[in-house]
Amino acid sequence: MPLTMLSLDPAPFPLLPAIAGGGCVPGPRLHAPRRFCWPLRAASVAPPAAEEPSAAARERLESLSQVAGVLGTQWGDEGKGKLVDILAQRFDVVARCQEFFNENTQCVIGNGAVIHLPGFFKEIDGLESNGISCEGRILVSDRAHLLFDLHQIVDGLREAELGNSLIGTTKRGIGPCYSNKVIRNGLRVSDLRHMSTFTAKLNTLLRDAAMRFKDFEYDNKILKEEVEKYERFAERLEPFIADTVHFMNESILQKKKILVEGGQATMLDIDFGTYPFVTSSSPSAGGICTGLGIAPRSLGDLIGVVKAYTTRVGSGPFPTELLGKAGDLLRASGMEFGTTTGRPRRCGWLDIVALKYSCQINGFSSLNLTKLDVLTGLKEVKLGISYCTDDGNTVESFPADLDLLEQIKVKYEVLPGWENDISSVRDYNDLPETARLYIQRIEELVGIPVHYIGVGPGRDALIYK
Incomplete structure (x- = not known):
């Protein structure tokens, strides 16, 4: 819009x-x-x-x-x-x-x-x-x-x-x-x-x-x-x-x-x-x-909605995209297929650089982190925390140059995953400690609180933090 x-x-x-x-x-x-x-x-x-x-x-x-x-x-x-x-x-x-x-x-x-x-x-x-x-x-x-x-x-x-x-x-x-x-x-x-x-x-x-x-x-x-x-x-x-x-x-x-x-x-x-x-x-x-x-x-108040990972449909750069089995696993677990077109969505780790850029543009007061439950069962989860060029120079923000974006290297921060099903959790403190750590790290990196956490497809599968 x-x-x-x-x-x-x-x-x-x-x-x-x-x-x-x-x-x-x-x-x-x-x-x-x-x-x-x-x-x-x-x-x-x-x-x-x-x-x-x-x-x-x-x-x-x-x-x-x-x-x-x-x-x-x-x-x-x-x-x-x-x-x-x-x-x-x-x-x-x-x-x-x-x-x-x-x-x-x-x-x-x-x-x-x-x-x-x-x-x-x-x-x-x-x-x-x-x-x-x-x-x-x-x-x-x-x-x-x-x-x-x-x-x-x-x-x-x-x-x-x-x-x-x-x-x-x-x-x-x-x-x-x-x-x-x-x-x-x-x-x-x-x-x-x-x-x-x-x-x-x-x-x-x-x-x-x-x-x-x-x-x-x-x-x-x-x-x-x-x-x-x-x-x-x-x-x-x-x-x-x-x-x-x-x-x-x-x-x-x-x-x-x-x-x-x-x-x-x-x-x-x-x-x-x-x-x-x-x-x-x-x-x-x-x-x-x-x-x-x-x-x-x-x-x-402006609330920014962000998946616990990243997806996109169609063509275009996608720095944190996961190809092969890893991407297929996220796609299947998250049912990542276009609602209108049925096209499979491309999947990848949460891109913190793109998220910070989005937060700067919009001035969000809080975030709604959705589909956290999709990450359940992974031994580790990653956050794409910065971009750099082939020669190691840091790219400070999300670039407009698509050639640069296609060649960019992503630096990841690795966090421990969680095994327990979280779809029935409704209190933030009842989430596994590693899931809370993941959320807290996102808040630290983007500087905006996560007030709503989606843990399942149901309308009531939402945690208010």
Whole structure:
């Protein structure tokens, strides 16, 4: 999302962004299979009522600021949705750049998101078929950009052109949609209210794609069918459309509690990630403000979500990647396969250099360490604590130069592992001593406390520290 808020794309921010597989593109996103607005995220279906939280949990949750954010620190798939689902129970508004719907909150898809209406309505239909009414519960920014099927087709054609140098996109059309936004010929939700000019604008997008790609099919019949489809969409979407900038700022003035979730993650940020192997929006803290239209001074606590190890999908540098059996073991134990695409994720040790870089950019107040249980059974665990060149010179921070990043050497710190199953542990002091040592060492190296620790896939498998 620039936080790509409400982008409904797996790239930017969650705060009112849309989702990548479905309706909205880059912005913060809330949960994987739902994707109507990639940068922003409305909220996921409310989970079953959980048992009463412990005193420690209540204290931690109640101490959060009026406007709080949850952002990914690595290359995505850190497990942000689980924490957001839990926190959402104590907030009035949940905004995102990706998908997300919580039954007990007002959900917002912000201007930073891109929204794929067929995917959006499919999600709405799924929710309502399960007895969850969305009427008056989801707001879609009139400034959010529309992601068309043509964007998805173009995304695939672009990747095919790149051959072996492909970026590794999800082919959801997020990049092409943001491209149109930036060159100022994209269509926004507000354009649906002016169908007299909508046809000409959509014709421009289709014509440009046909001129650029010989395999892109386009004629007047296709244009007519698209326009007719979007006339129906316009009527159905109208009750959801709102000036979300006004809504968000009024909510702040009314002292409502607001939770923002970013899509994608910091290392996929268009500016700060491993460019060009990144998303098309800003899923770092700055994307919250630009993707939702709220002032920086409104932001309070920002929670960075980080796996106990590192993963990434698609192409691009990965300094701590484990190849061979070691990587396969982590992948199998952590079920590291793309939620939307099913692609196997590349796995490696926790990269402290990249994590510190992410923390600097976002200014996190605390961290949520997820999937600690996946490391159970390893005789030793490693932390990639620094980078150096072939000649031994230390690289002070995460470099922009991909050639350097591909050749970089990682210095590791080796810590003892633990054998005992930790999935049922709910008190920090009940964790094995070596697991606590691992967490404490991460805190020391990045200078930020770990307040939430995931120890299993269950919603309640969370330790509040």
